[in-house]
Amino acid sequence: MEKDQAFYDFIKDGNRAFKGWDFSFLTETGRTSSNVLSWSYGSMAIPLTRNTDCMLDMGTGGGEFLSLLHPLSANVFATEGYGPNVAIAKARLEPLGVQVTFIEDDNNLPFADNQFSLILNRHESYSPFELRRILNKHGVFLTQQVGGSDCSEINKALGVPVNGEFSEWNLQLVTKELENHDFQILFAKEEFPVTRFYDIGALIYYLHAISWQVPGFSVTKYEHKLFDIHQDIQKNGYFEARQHRFIVKARKI
Template structure:
C-alpha cells in the first residue's frame, strides 16, 4: 500500500470519537501483558466491609458499575466535562452520587466520611484523601508511573515531550503516604508491555493519551508512523512498555 493510502487510513483513526474511558474499539488490535495483581479483586474485598465508598476519577463509570456497588452509599468524582455529563445520565439510576471536581485538594465531602476510597489512574492529594477517610479507612490506588510509554513518545515526537513526571513511582508515593500518617498494607510495581497489531490502533491510542503524546498528529508524526508500519510488516506488532504501581494504605 502506498504512503498516501496509509495516511488516509491513519487520519480516519485519528478522527474517531472517544467516550468515557472505553478502549474496546481497539481491544482485538492490541494485547496488554496482564499485571501481577488484580486491582478489581482487591477493591471488591474491601467493599465487603465498607459502608461508604468513593471512586475517584470514575471516567464514564464503566469500571465502577462492573463492581455492582451498593446504591445510596457509593460516590464518584470526575473532572472531565464530557465524562461528567455521561455519568450524570447513567450513574444516578444505580444509586451513585456523582460530583464534578476541580481541584485534587478540594473534594466536596465531609471529613471522615468514607470507609473506602478507590482511585485507578487518577491524580490525588494525599492530605485530602486522609481527611475524607474515616479512622481505619482504606485507600486503594493503582497509578500510571512516570515511565509509561516514554520511549515510544520520544520516538514519535522526536523529544521527551511527555507531560508526566518521569520520577513518579512507587517508592516516592509510599514516602508521601507514610508522611501523611498512612500505614502501607500492600505495594507493588510492574512494567508490562502492550503490543499494537496495526499502526492505526496506535494512532487512536496516542491521540487519546495526549498527556503522554502531546502534540501528536498523523501529519506531524507521519515519517515515524511509516517506520512503525515497516516494523509491523516485519514483526507483526509494535511494542511499548507501560509503568504501573498499586498501593493499599490504611488511615
C-alpha cells in the same frame, strides 16, 4: 518513500472519537494486547466495596469500572475531572444510586472530614492531604497508578521527550508520600508489562485518548514518524512499548 493506502486507512480509523474510558474498540478486536499484571485491581476492590458504609471512586471516567461493582453500598460517590465524561458517568451511575461530582482541584474536594471508609482510585491524581482529611479513622485507600516511564518507547519513536512533570512518579515516591501523611502501607507492588499495537491506527487512537502521552499530538504533526512506525509494524507485526503500573493499598492511622 511513498505511503501506502493502508497507512491512510488506518489514520482515518484511528481518528474516530473516543468516549468515556472505554478501549474495547482496540482490545475487543485484538488490535492491542498487554501482558497481564500479577495483581487484579478489581479483585482487590470488590471485597472492600462489600464492607463499607460510604465510599468514593476518584476519576471514575465514564463510570465503566464502578458500574461493574454493582450492587454497591447505599452511600457511593464518584468524581471526574474531565468534563465530557461527567454526563456519561451520570447517565451510567446515577440509576445505581451513585452521586457523581465534577472536580477541578484535587486539593479541595467537596466532601466532609472523615466522610469515607473507602476511597478507590484507578489511574487518577490525588492529594494525600485531602485523602487523609476525607477518610475516617482506619479508612482504606486503594490506588492503581500509571508510572512516569509509561510507554516511553512511543515518545522515543516520535522524537518527543517523556513528560518531565511525571517522570519520577513511581512506587517508592508514592509509598513514602503516603507514609509521611500517616498512612500504613498494607500492599504495594510495581511492574512493567509489555503492550503491543498491531496497526498504526490503534496507536493513533491510543494517543488521541491518552492526550498526556504526547501533548499536542496530531497526525499531521507526526505523519512522517507515524509512517516509520507503520513500516516497522508491517515488517515485525507489531509496535511494542512497556507500560509502568503500580498498586498501593493503604490505611489511615
